[in-house]
Amino acid sequence: MRVDGATVGLKDERDEPGWEVDPDDDWGVAVVATVGRQLKLRREAAGMRAAEFGAAVGYGEDLVYKIEGGKRIPRPEYLDKADEVLRAGGLLSAMKEDVKRVRYPKKVRDLAKLEAQAVEIGVYACHSISGLLQTSEHARTLIEAAQPPYSQDEVERMVAARMARRSVYERDPAPALSFVLEVAPLRRPLGGTMVWRQQLERLLEVGRMRNVTLQVMPTHCEVHSGLDGKIELLKFADGTAVGRSDGAFNGRPVSDLRQLRILELRYGTIRAQALPPRESLAFIEQLLGET
Incomplete structure (x- = not known):
C-alpha cells in the first residue's frame, strides 16, 4: 500500500536482519537461488508484477526481487504466503525444508x-x-x-x-x-x-x-x-x-x-x-x- 508516494506496512531488509545469503556457502547459494527462481516463475505465470505480489504477501518490491534473485533467504511464512497467493498447492510451502537447511552458516x-x-x-x-x-x-x-x-x-x-x-x-x-x-x-x-x-x-x-x-x-x-x-x-x-x-x-x-x-x-x-x-x-x- 502507498500513502503520499511512500510504501507503508511492507517489510524491507531493515525488518528482517540476518537473512542474507552467505556467499562462501556454495550449497546454500545454490539452494536459495533455486527457490528464488521457482518463486519468480510462479509469480510470472500468475501474471503478477513484483510490486503487486509484494503487496499481497506484505513485502516491499525490492525485497521480492532480492528473494527471487537468490540474494535473500525467504522466511518460512513468506513461502507459505506466496503459496497461498500464487495458488501453488503446497509446492512453494514444501520448499521450507530446503531453506531451513541453509538458514544458518x-x-x-x-x-x-x-x-x-x-x-x-x-x-x-x-x-x-x-x-x-x-x-x-x-x-x-x-x-x-x-x-x-x-x-x-x-x-x-x-x-x-x-x-x-x-x-x-x-x-x-x-x-x-x-x-x-x-x-x-x-x-x-x-x-x-x-x-x-x-x-x-x-x-x-x-x-x-x-x-x-x-x-x-x-x-x-x-x-x-x-x-x-x-x-x-x-x-x-x-x-x-x-x-x-x-x-x-x-x-x-x-x-x-x-x-x-x-x-x-x-x-x-x-x-x-x-x-x-x-x-x-x-x-x-x-x-x-x-x-
Missing part, C-alpha cells in the same frame, strides 16, 4: 548435524557458557562483543543458528548430555542483571532434565585437565565418536581412537574434579539468589 549446520545424530554429548566450557546452554539474549551479547564487530545481519543469523541447536533437547529418544562449566562465566553479568538472571534460570531448567548432567568446576580446584581450553565429545549409535579440544591436536576435530582416548581421559578427569550435579545446581541457585 555451514560451520554451524555441520555441528548441528553431528549433535542431532549423537547419543552422547559431553562439553567442558571454560571461557563462556556452552552454546547449547545459552539464552538468546546471552548469546547476542557474546556475539556483539566480538572485535572486529559483526554486522547486525550476521549477529541475528548467528544467534538464530545457536538457538536452533537447542532442538537437541527435543529429541526422542533423548541423548545423554553432560556439561562442566567454570565459575567465572557464571558470575559474569553479561547483558545486565535481567539477562544474567535469565541465563542462570536456563541453566537450572536444563540441569534438572533427566538426560542432562550439569556440573560446576569450583575455583578452589587449582589444577585440572581443562586449563588448555574447551573440550567437546560426541558419540554415535554405531560406536564411532568425534572430539575436539582447544588444547590438543591443534584444535582440530578428531576421530582416531588413540586421540579420542586422550580427550576422554581429560574430560573424565574434569568431571571427577567438578562439583557433583546436586551441589552444582545448588551453587547456581545461590548465584541466582545473589542477583
